[in-house]
Amino acid sequence: MSRSDPLARLIGELQRLPGIGPKTATRLAHHLMKTSAASARGLAEAILEVKDTLIHCTTCNSITAIDPCNLCTDPQRDRTRICVVEEPFNIQAIERTGEFHGLYHALGGTLSPQRGIGPDQLAIDGLIDRLEGVEEVILATNPDVEGEATALFLARVLRPRGVRVSRLAFGLPIGGDIEYIDEVTLARSLSGRRSL
C-alpha cells in the first residue's frame, strides 16, 4: 500500500470498505483506471464533500447537514415513540415503509464482545437522555445474533425507566439485515411488533 504504487494503494483503500474483498477491490480499481479523469474526480469529490459537510445529529446520531436534524425538529413527528436502529442508514429503510411516524435513535453499531464493542461505544446514554415524554421504544436492530443481544440489553436498561419496549416481529431467519428486507415485510414487522 505504498505511495510509490498508486494502484496498490487504491486497492488497499477500497479493501477497507465493508463488503469489499481483495478481488472486488482489484476489479473496482481497474474499473476506476479506465473511467475518465472527470468521473474519477467526481467520485473523489463526492467522498470529500460528505466528510466536509455532513455530521452526526447530536440528538439522534443520524447523518445530517444541520444539527439537530430535520427528523428531530419536525413538529409532525410523534414524540412519544423512538425507533432504535443500528446505523444511521437504517433510518431510511424504516422511513420507506411509511409505517412509523415517531423519532429515531441510531446506536452506531451493536454490542460485540468479540470486536470489543461494549455499551460505552454505542449511543446508549444519549437514548436514555431522551426518554422524557416517551411512551414506547421500538428496537429495530437487525435480527442477527449481535442485533438480538443488543435489543435484549437495551430492553433491560430501558424497562426500569418506565417505558414500553418493543421489538420488530421478524418472521425471518436469524442473520437477516433490515436493509435487505422488502418494505412490505418490514412494515408488517413494525405493525406486528411485540413487547420485550
Ligand SMILES: [Zn+2]
Ligand atoms: Zn436527529
